[in-house]
Amino acid sequence: MEKITVLGAGSWGTALAMVLANNNHDCLLWSHREDQAIEIDIDHTNKRYLPNIVLPSNLNATSDFERAIDHATTIILAVPTKAIREVCQQMRVHLKEKKLFVHVSKGIEPNSLKRISEMIEEELPSNLVEAIVVLSGPSHAEEVVLHHPTTITAACEKLEAAKKVQDLFMNNSFRVYTNDDVIGVEIGAALKNVIGLAAGIVDGLGYGDNAKAALITRGLAEISRLGISLGAKAYTFSGLTGMGDLIATCTSVHSRNWKAGNLLGKGATLENVLDEVGMVVEGVRTTQAAYQLAQKQQVSMPITEALYSVLFEHVNPKEAVDILMIRTKKHELEDYKTF
Ligand SMILES: NC(=O)C1=CN([C@@H]2O[C@H](COP(=O)(O)OP(=O)(O)OC[C@H]3O[C@@H](n4cnc5c(N)ncnc54)[C@H](OP(=O)(O)O)[C@@H]3O)[C@@H](O)[C@H]2O)C=CC1
Ligand SMILES: O=C(CO)COP(=O)(O)O
Numbered sequence: 001m002e003k004i005t006v007l008g009a010g011s012w013g014t015a016l017a018m019v020l021a022n023n024n025h026d027c028l029l030w031s032h033r034e035d036q037a038i039e040i041d042i043d044h045t046n047k048r049y050l051p052n053i054v055l056p057s058n059l060n061a062t063s064d065f066e067r068a069i070d071h072a073t074t075i076i077l078a079v080p081t082k083a084i085r086e087v088c089q090q091m092r093v094h095l096k097e098k099k100l101f102v103h104v105s106k107g108i109e110p111n112s113l114k115r116i117s118e119m120i121e122e123e124l125p126s127n128l129v130e131a132i133v134v135l136s137g138p139s140h141a142e143e144v145v146l147h148h149p150t151t152i153t154a155a156c157e158k159l160e161a162a163k164k165v166q167d168l169f170m171n172n173s174f175r176v177y178t179n180d181d182v183i184g185v186e187i188g189a190a191l192k193n194v195i196g197l198a199a200g201i202v203d204g205l206g207y208g209d210n211a212k213a214a215l216i217t218r219g220l221a222e223i224s225r226l227g228i229s230l231g232a233k234a235y236t237f238s239g240l241t242g243m244g245d246l247i248a249t250c251t252s253v254h255s256r257n258w259k260a261g262n263l264l265g266k267g268a269t270l271e272n273v274l275d276e277v278g279m280v281v282e283g284v285r286t287t288q289a290a291y292q293l294a295q296k297q298q299v300s301m302p303i304t305e306a307l308y309s310v311l312f313e314h315v316n317p318k319e320a321v322d323i324l325m326i327r328t329k330k331h332e333l334e335d336y337k338t339f
Contacts, residue, residue: 001026002168005072007087009036009061011049011279012104013078015141019174020076021059029061030068037063049279053145069094074102074168076135077120080280081107081190084116088123100130102154102165106189107282108289113296115186131161134182135169136189137240138248140255147173153240154178155185177240184236187227189245191304193283194290195219196249196257198307201317203258204265211321215303216243216250222301225334226290229297257283264310265317287311302327 002025006017009031020027031037040046040061044054062068069075069091079087084105101124103116114122117132137152144150154165154176162178170176179185195215202211223246224237236242249255260281263273274281291308294301306324309315315323 002074003072004028004074004076004168005030005068006076006078007068007091008078008080008083009033009040009046009049010078010080011141013076014040014046014050014055015144016076016078016104016135016169017059018053018055018145019169019171021056023168023171024058025168026071027059028068028071029059030065031061031063032065034063037061050141050145065090066094070096072099074100074165077101077103077105077116079105081105081109081116081282082285084119085109085123088120092124095124095128098128098130100133100161100164102133102135104135105282106136106193107286108187108190108293110285110289110292113289113293115183115190117182117186131156131158133161133165134185134189135165135176136185136245137177138244140248140252142254144174149173149175151175151177151240151244153185155180155182155241157182179236179239179241181233181236183230184227184232185241187230187232188223188237188239188242190282190286191223191226191290192219192242192245192249193257193281194287194304194307195223195246196255197261197264197281197283197287198303199250200255200258200261200263201265201307201310202261202321204262205318205321206265207321212250216246219250219303220246222299222303225299226294226297226301229299230293256281260284270311283307284311 004025005028006013007030017027017029105116133156135154139150139152154162156162166176199215256277256279260273260277287307290304306320310317310320
């Protein structure tokens with residue numbers, strides 16, 4: 001039995017805490033809202049984020065940050081990308097001994113263009129960090145809490161640390177693989193949200209399966225191009241955190257990114273869409289970051305550019321699709337001469 005703290009009591013933090021408690025670990029879930037921590041601790045529910053789910057009775061919760069940090073040898077960061085630095089800065093004050101850090105967030109920071117593990121590395125003292133592992137893959141919280149079969153990847157350059165995380169989470173319905181390609185896993189995880197938003201738009205516009213298949217396939221091509229330019233391994237993009245998570249996000253009614261895109265495609269404004277979804281839509285900030293990263297790396301990312309124009313330049317979604325379709329003709333494989 002390990003002592004583990006999950007920071008962030010939204011849908012994913014709560015679902016992962018449930019997996020860990022069901023695996024008989026001594027798991028403490030931290031919420032920055034006291035009322036929510038009390039609800040989870042006493043009533044064993046989190047009605048706002050996971051309605052109709054009864055949480056395990058051995059899962060405890062707190063809003064006391066110092067207690068949460070002191071409790072654990074392994075800390076899971078499960079807050080949205082935009083809160084990662086703030087939570088790490090809070091943590092720096094209370095960290096007394098070396099711990100293993102796992103993050104499950106899917107985004108890139110605009111302007112700095114940092115991946116999540118890079119932000120954590122920047123914010124925490126290296127002598128108190130055993131390793132930083134990213135846990136990512138096609139995994140909607142709503143299905144994990146129903147124990148529906150889910151597969152996911154734990155990635156770290158130190159493979160021993162990834163294996164430790166695999167052991168913590170693995171059970172009969174939650175299967176964890178390991179990988180050492182942190183860049184590939186983090187880039188796939190973040191960028192699938194951009195394509196998921198675009199897939200929602202295509203569905204909102206009433207376009208069919210052909211357009212969706214095109215988005216998933218050509219989306220994966222541009223994600224891979226960007227990732228490889230940053231040092232990722234090409235094969236990671238055909239795995240769970242690449243193709244796998246793209247399928248889960250682009251085809252699911254659970255996806256907040258897909259939902260947001262769908263409403264945009266039907267004509268809603270971005271502001272109204274974010275209000276209506278009511279949970280984090282990581283793809284919006286990550287579209288800005290990916291757009292900037294593509295320029296920096298001089299990589300062509302036409303779908304990301306089209307989505308950027310819809311979100312931040314008031315281009316009409318239908319017009320953005322039209323612009324994508326009439327681009328200069330191309331070979332399907334950019335490196336076709338080497339095949
Ligand atoms: N939901 C899912 O199925 C999956 C989500 N993820 C990723 O996990 C990450 C978290 O997503 P998810 O749980 O779904 O998001 P939610 O929107 O469901 O919940 C976010 C949680 O983080 C809290 N929070 C926000 N800002 C802060 C802060 N500054 N300090 C402390 N807590 C904060 C929110 O509190 P409040 O209620 O007060 O707003 C809320 O409890 C995202 O990067 C997402 O992409 C990954 C895999 C699956
Ligand atoms: O990452 C997820 C599934 O793997 C959840 O996707 P959304 O954030 O779009 O809901």
